[in-house]
Amino acid sequence: MSPPSNVQLVGASTAHHRALVQLERVAASEAPVLVEGETGSGKEMAARAIHYGGCRRAGPFVPLNCGALPDSLIESELFGVERGAFTDARRSRRGLVAEAAGGTLFLDEVDALSAKAQVTLLRFLQDQWYRPVGTTREERTDVRLIAAANRPLEQLVPRELFRADLLYRLKVLTLVLPPLREREGDVDLLARHFIGQFAAKYGLPCKQIAPDTLRWMRSYAWPGNVRELENWVHRQFLMCDGGWLTHEATAAPGPEPEPDAAVGPEGATPAFQAAKAEAVRRFERDYLERVLEQAQGNVTRAARMACKERRAFGKLLKKHGLARGDAALG
Ligand SMILES: Nc1ncnc2c1ncn2[C@@H]1O[C@H](COP(=O)(O)OP(=O)(O)O)[C@@H](O)[C@H]1O
Ligand SMILES: [Mg+2]
CATH class of the missing domain: 1.10.8.60 (Helicase, Ruva Protein; domain 3)
Structure with a gap:
């Protein structure tokens, strides 16, 4: 799979260059990355650039907007559903972690995750084992994780809005995108x-x-x-x-x-x-x-x-x- 032509990060400012240098370094590794920056500063674009600039570029890039996901759906979205698990689950469906196998799972707006969703994610991130909804079977996937947040997650921890243990899992590497007014x-x-x-x-x-x-x-x-x-x-x-x-x-x-x-x-x-x-x-x-x-x-x-x-x-x-x-x- 070749990188989509829309991953072209335009800019010539010092702040932009600094971010690009950081991005290249991050793309060379497979460790989890947390991309921080104000809304519209290019976090999703940077996440794609990291994916297509790294060794998983031939694998899928699978985005999930955590802010738009109700608690009741987080497990079925991430881990998939086995037929018959709910009355309305007529068909089995693969989850996003399985779809992203060999590639990158992009968790957008992680700052919006509820306490329950944070626990679900944390458990998965420990070893990438998970259980599809409606089964007792454990499955394993292999994804690189990129998370993005509109506000510094560090500041949410003391206010008990974000778990410190999840923050450390997500934030092995960081990329901070400058706001446009500073570029x-x-x-x-x-x-x-x-x-x-x-x-x-x-x-x-x-x-x-x-x-x-x-x-x-x-x-x-x-x-x-x-x-x-x-x-x-x-x-x-x-x-x-x-x-x-x-x-x-x-x-x-x-x-x-x-x-x-x-x-x-x-x-x-x-x-x-x-x-x-x-x-x-x-x-x-x-x-x-x-x-x-x-x-x-x-x-x-x-x-x-x-x-x-x-x-x-x-x-x-x-x-x-x-x-x-x-x-x-x-
Ligand atoms: N450096 C850049 N060069 C060109 N287009 C950009 C750049 N940064 C962001 N964009 C464009 O701006 C829009 C918002 O970027 P996005 O990555 O969705 O921001 P965020 O995820 O931080 O809210 C997108 O259409 C994206 O293509
Ligand atoms: Mg975005």
């Missing part, structure tokens, strides 16, 4: 990188970043880090007319850039409004699907991740036919 120069690079990606994705010409927008972007704190920047660029890329990306939806701040960068294919003009509406529709749908996937179907969580009010977010889902019985989705 000088990276905002420019990342924004251009994302513009290139969206231009390719939508088959539209690239845009240049307006000078005062660039100044604004450099001074803004980006509390949602790279994810917030990516989503912002995505939206502005689609909403700004002409060849400039600005922080107002449609303003053109200066002269049009070079014609080859600013003008679409010949004959595109008459259909422009329709093309734009279609691009926005595609963006919204694509965005909603992605954020729902990241939130594992939990609408409240997805709304929070999108920084949107819950009801407005629900309306958007309805508009795109993605609101499958909101109550069931959370």
Whole structure:
């Protein structure tokens, strides 16, 4: 299996370089790693880079979002279910630890694990033996563990929110990702990188970043880090007319850039409004699907991740036919 092309960690700041050096070292080992960093700072991307940069790269990379997993499902998700164990278990299902055998199990948002789930995980991590739900049979797997947390786990231990023994199991190695505001120069690079990606994705010409927008972007704190920047660029890329990306939806701040960068294919003009509406529709749908996937179907969580009010977010889902019985989705 070759590494997916989306594992490209863009950045040139000192803080980014420091993290990359640490990442390479961590990838060379098979010990458990704890990746810490604010939301959107690139923890999942770094986890993939560790997996695809190490000797398990030919094996699977299996992510699990612990924050979206209710206590009642943790064992069946991790260890699988044998048919008939519950009234509703009509089929046997392999668990994630078996699926990740020979590869990496990525436990995202471990800081959200309940006390019960922490015990379950700790028991498994001791020797990687486990019992599928509904059996008395012990099975063994072989996974590398990468865990990620949005807040320093160390600080949760004295407050009895995280078990110290589990922390030590997870944190043999650590990788700390700096927030975007501490990565000088990276905002420019990342924004251009994302513009290139969206231009390719939508088959539209690239845009240049307006000078005062660039100044604004450099001074803004980006509390949602790279994810917030990516989503912002995505939206502005689609909403700004002409060849400039600005922080107002449609303003053109200066002269049009070079014609080859600013003008679409010949004959595109008459259909422009329709093309734009279609691009926005595609963006919204694509965005909603992605954020729902990241939130594992939990609408409240997805709304929070999108920084949107819950009801407005629900309306958007309805508009795109993605609101499958909101109550069931959370
Ligand atoms: N250094 C980077 N270069 C390019 N894209 C990045 C980088 N860091 C993060 N991203 C992108 O930003 C988004 C958020 O990253 P993610 O790894 O999901 O963050 P986290 O897990 O810390 O919340 C993803 O779409 C990811 O591809
Ligand atoms: Mg994440």
